[in-house]
Each structure stands twice: as structure tokens, then as C-alpha cells.
Amino acid sequence: MSDPHKSPDDELAGTEQPFVQHLVELRDRLVKALIAVMVAAGGLALYPGPARLYDMLAAPLVATMPAGSTLIATSVISPFLVPLQVMFMVALMLALPFVLWQVWAFVAPGLYSHEKKLVLPLVVSSTLLFFIGVAFCYFFVFGQVFKFIQNFAPSTIKATPDIEAYLSFVLTMFLAFGMAFEVPIVVVVLARMGLVSIDKLKAFRGYFVVLAFIVAAIVTPPDVVSQLALAIPMCLLYEVGIWAAQIFIKHTQAPDEEASATKS
Numbered sequence: 002m003s004d005p006h007k008s009p010d011d012e013l014a015g016t017e018q019p020f021v022q023h024l025v026e027l028r029d030r031l032v033k034a035l036i037a038v039m040v041a042a043g044g045l046a047l048y049p050g051p052a053r054l055y056d057m058l059a060a061p062l063v064a065t066m067p068a069g070s071t072l073i074a075t076s077v078i079s080p081f082l083v084p085l086q087v088m089f090m091v092a093l094m095l096a097l098p099f100v101l102w103q104v105w106a107f108v109a110p111g112l113y114s115h116e117k118k119l120v121l122p123l124v125v126s127s128t129l130l131f132f133i134g135v136a137f138c139y140f141f142v143f144g145q146v147f148k149f150i151q152n153f154a155p156s157t158i159k160a161t162p163d164i165e166a167y168l169s170f171v172l173t174m175f176l177a178f179g180m181a182f183e184v185p186i187v188v189v190v191l192a193r194m195g196l197v198s199i200d201k202l203k204a205f206r207g208y209f210v211v212l213a214f215i216v217a218a219i220v221t222p223p224d225v226v227s228q229l230a231l232a233i234p235m236c237l238l239y240e241v242g243i244w245a246a247q248i249f250i251k252h253t254q255a256p257d258e259e260a261s262a263t264k265s
Contacts, residue, residue, distance in 0.1 A: 030103040037099045042092035051084035055164070058087055058171060061143035065151045066160050073161045083164050090172070094132070101128060118252065119193065127186045130238075134182030135175045142178065142230045149226045174227075177220040181235050188242025189249050202243050209239050 045054060056063075059072060074080050093100075101124055109117060154160060191197045197205075210232075217232040 027107060030107050034096070034100040034103045037096040038089075038092050041095040042089055045088050045092055045095075051088040054091055055084040055087045059164075059167060061139065062147050062162065062167060064144070065147040067151075070160050072164045072167060074165075075163050076165065079163075079165050083168055086168065094135075097128060119249075122249070123186060123190070127183055130182040130186065131179040134178040134180070137182070137230075137234070138174050138178035142174070142227060145230065146222065146224060146227045149224050150222075174221070178231060181216070181231055182238060184235055184238040185242035185245055188239060189246045192243075192246035193250055199243065199247055202246070206239070210236050213239075 045051070049057075063072070074083075105121065105124060108120070112120060151160070188202060192199060192202060213232040213235040214228065216235070217228040221227040221231050
């Protein structure tokens with residue numbers, strides 16, 4: 002029985018320490034994640050080095066440029082800063098699995114067993130799909146897009162792109178394709194939360210095709226190659242998401258949901 006004379010301060014007694022412990026644990030895991038990124042950056046600085054990393058990033062464009070053409074730097078410090086930005090971008094991607102593991106280790110103790118079955122596969126699969134989208138963009142889309150652009154360039158124009166503008170373009174395309182490849186995750190989450198049924202997702206196929214081409218037209222350069230390269234995988238991944246959602250819902254039900262499903 003509660004004491005009517007107990008003060009608000011007494012009611013909060015004992016709650017400060019767990020809260021502080023959570024903050025300390027969060028700080029420690031953020032520090033570990035930051036150290037992982039810095040270690041990856043240090044390794045990349047030694048080999049292959051920031052300059053070589055930028056050369057690798059620019060390789061798809063350089064391969065399609067006319068002989069003798071090179072990228073240019075319009076800012077005095079660009080040759081120094083831009084390769085460093087590329088190095089830290091690659092370091093973050095290399096350390097991302099460890100960073101996500103730290104996030105998972107922080108939130109997992111507060112989750113039920115069925116919630117862990119829901120969250121962990123989504124974290125792993127979303128990370129893999131993002132990397133696949135970036136790789137697809139770098140190894141396939143860039144080469145096709147740059148060839149398409151060079152074929153339309155007048156012979157009187159000498160292509161000399163700026164290294165900062167190219168980095169901005171690359172980051173935009175990486176983000177666009179990485180996020181586009183998350184379509185199955187979005188479909189699975191919507192279906193698992195009960196916001197949209199599987200039947201409605203199937204009925205939405207035709208509308209999603211139109212939506213995919215609209216998104217591709219907005220986020221990619223105004224060329225047919227990149228738009229098709231983004232829209233077609235999105236449509237295919239939507240079908241993958243519907244298929245995965247049916248399996249995912251079946252294997253991540255809470256105990257009370259399984260009981261009600263058995264009774265029905």
C-alpha cells in the first residue's frame with residue numbers, strides 16, 4: 002500500500018541509477034563505434050590512401066572520358082579535402098556492421114524474444130540491401146550512364162568535370178540506389194505492423210510501377226539509362242518484399258498472436 006505522505010522525490014528514488022547506467026552504456030557504445038570508424042579510416046589512410054580511393058571512385062567516369070581528359074579542382078583545397086571525404090565515407094561503410102552491432106547490443110536486452118526475431122533480421126537485411134544498391138550503382142549504373150552522356154556530348158566540348166561536383170553526384174546516386182533497394186524492408190514492415198494487408202500490397206502493384214518511375218525520374222539524372230536502372234529493380238524488389246512479408250509474418254508472431262491464430 003502506497004504512503005500518502007511520500008513525496009515525489011521519494012517516488013523517483015532508485016530510478017536515477019538505471020537511467021545513468023543506460024546513458025553510460027550508450028556513451029560507451031557510441032565511443033566504440035567512433036573508434037571503429039577511426040580505425041578503418043586510419044587503415045585506409047595507410048593503404049590504399051585517400052588519393053587512390055578517389056581515383057577508384059572516379060574510375061567509372063574516367064573510363065568513358067576522351068583520351069587526355071581529366072577531372073579538375075576549382076578550389077585550392079579541394080585536392081586535399083575531397084579525397085579525405087571519400088576516405089571517411091568508405092571508412093564508415095566498412096565499420097557500419099560493427100556500428101550496427103553496437104546499436105543492436107544496446108537495444109536487444111529490452112526486447113522480447115519475438116521482437117528480437119523481428120528486429121535483427123531487418124537490421125541485417127537492410128544493411129545488406131543498402132550495400133547491394135551502392136554496389137549496383139557503382140559497378141553497373143555509372144558505366145552505362147557516363148557512356149550515354151558522352152555519346153550525346155558535342156565534339157567541340159572537352160569534358161573536365163570538377164572533383165567536388167563529381168563527389169556530390171556520386172553521393173546522391175549512392176544514397177538514391179541504397180534507399181531504393183530498401184523497398185522490401187518497407188513492404189515487410191508495413192505488412193508486419195498490420196498497416197497494409199498482403200492482398201492490398203498485391204493489388205497496389207500497378208500503382209507502384211508508376212510510383213517507381215516517378216521516383217526514378219526525380220532522383221536520377223535526366224537520362225533514360227539511370228531511370229530504368231533504378232525503376233526496374235524497385236519493381237522487382239517490391240515483389241520480393243511481398244514474398245518476404247508472408248514468410249516474415251509467419252515466423253515473427255508474438256505468443257498471444259500465435260495463440261489467437263491457432264484458435265481461429
